[in-house]
Amino acid sequence: MNFVFGYPSDSLGYLVYMYDWLHTDLPRLGFLRSLFFTPMPQQPVLSIFLLLPALILPLFTAYNLVVGLTFLANFVITYLCARTLFSLRSSFVSALIVASSNFVQWQSTRSIEMAMVFWLPVMTVIFIKFIRNPKLKYILVLSLVSSLSFLTSFYLGYFSLLFTGGSLIFALFYWTFVYGHRLIGRFFFYVVVLASVFITLTLTSTWSLIGYRLGYAPPTTRQYFQTSFNRSDLNELVAFGARPWDYFLPSVYNPLFGRFSQEVYTFFQSRSFQFWSPYLPERSDYLTITAFILAVFGAYMAIFRGKVLPKLERVEPTRVVTVYLVFVSLFMFWVSLPAEITLKGVNFYFPSFFLHGIFPMFRVYARAGIFVVVAIAFLAGLGFELLKERLSAFYKYSAWIIFVAVCFLILFENITLPSLPVMAVGNVPQVYRWLSMQKDNVPIVEYPKDNSLVDFGGGCPVWLDSNVRRDYNGIYEFYYQTVHQHPVLPAGAFSNRERQLLWDLSSRETYNVLKSHKVVYVVVHTKDPLIGLYPPPYPQFNPLDECWMRRIMDNPSKTYSGFKEVAKFSDGVVYKVE
DSSP: OOEEEEOSHHHHHHHHHHHHHHIHHHHHOHHHHHHHHHHOOOOOOHHHHHHHHHHHHHHHHHHHHHHHHHHHHHHHHHHHHHHTTTTTHHHHHHHHHTTTOOHHHHHHHHHHHHHOOTTHHHHHHHHHHHHHHHHHHHHHHHHHHHHHHHHHHHHHHHHHHHHHHHHHHHHHHHHHHHTTTTHHHHHHHHHHHHHHHHHHHHHHHHHHHHHHHOOOOOOOHHHHHHHHHHSSOOHHHHTTTTGGGGGTOTTHHHHHHHHHHHHHHHHHTSSOGGGOOOOTTTTOOOOHHHHHHHHHHHHHHHHHOOOOOHHHHHOHHHHHHHHHHHHHHHHHHHHSSSSSEEEEEEEEEHHHHHHHTTTTOOOOOOGGGHHHHHHHHHHHHHHHHHHHHHTTTTOOOOOHHHHHOOOOHHHHHHHOOOOOEEEEEEEEEHHHHHHTOOOOOOOEEEEEOOHHHHHTOHHHHHHHHOOOOOOOHHHHHHHHHHHHHOOOOOGGGOOOOHHHOOOOOOHHHHHHHHTTTOOOOOEEEOOSSSSSSSSSOOEEEETOOTTTGGGGOOOEEEEEOTTTEEETTTOOOOOEEE
């Protein structure tokens, strides 16, 4: 197997991580030490998921297995959680909504840890039980699950904490309404226990941050956190927030609704940037209209018509569960919105505007939308259960008919049909094969370099001039270094002033910059290594990077005399800096 599921992005970074662990960390440190003291110790649960299969399977097979098991785990765990509340078919509907969601599909092609959402249904059910029976055991289990979520994915763990905070607020108001002030003291005790256990269990991730805050972190750690804290500003918090219509627009690659969705996105892109939806996969919060209608029906019948489910009543009153699920779905929807929206000259501020001052390392609040999807999935399970009861009174097979129809509609609404996200990573480009045969371990630089002069590394807005090139895909530099083994100077190794000079290989200034950095080889890529190079079913375009075609270039017709051509292939040219 020489291919992996996904598009060129973090997925290749995970392969590099697995490769380095197998060939460097494992032999040097041994199994246990390498497993917990690898370059990614902050997310040890993710490390275990990725690394253990690589012990017994080929690297690419191991990664594909992790992706497949992620989809399976999302379905099975959501189903098991829903079964504590609903019947078999209703639980299946809830699990299908989560496992087939656009969020899981798109995130799995890029950042596999973001697709590992199976902790979220567990947290939801624990809270449902905790509201009815405010016992310490539920808080301890919740602390454990939220910690595991954080140790799997920083983002999911961070939003799990916000989800927990919103749920505790709901519980406090509910207990005050039902029990008066008798549980106030216990409530704050539980908050202290939850925080203490969470902090303790996540020290492997937070210890370096604590050291940075206290001022005794080493220089590399300080630089890492300073970069993380300063990389996002208000504009990015606006750009990476979910728009309300993202929850109701199918994928632009849906075979039936895709054109309509694209027209809507195009309409908003002609307005203020505050109305632009994030790029894929961050705008993949689609609920499906089927799930939303079932959720609204279930909420209406339980809250306003007083309908109850006998199985659910043994856990928690149906109305209370419904109100809770509606509350957390609205709360997390509120969290996912952009930091600021201006309407008719009035500024409206949302949670990320204030949270950024406390947690500046998080900028993609649209990712909180998966919590809305999970809550809607449970509400849809409730709605299907109540609908099934009503229809069964008319025709004994109606429940099965509506079950099949609902499952089909959910799957169809979630269908995306871009090129199959499978990368032929085993087929090494010729330029990299040539470099791998060069025994001298010397620095290289890969082209094209950004020639926009001011907007280094940006995206592909509609106003961008057709002649603008973007930096060669950095993840390729990172991944194919495992093949050629030469040190690579990425774009970030140069100052902005140097980058303004660097793009033109016919320029003496470019030669001087590269010479000053002791660069020996310049690699000009004329073909993308993975996209559009192999026939279908391999991807013919990259929906996660609208600029992918600008990250390759034609072989320069003229180069400065200091650049000597030493190798030429169908996918690129290599020059030596003399």
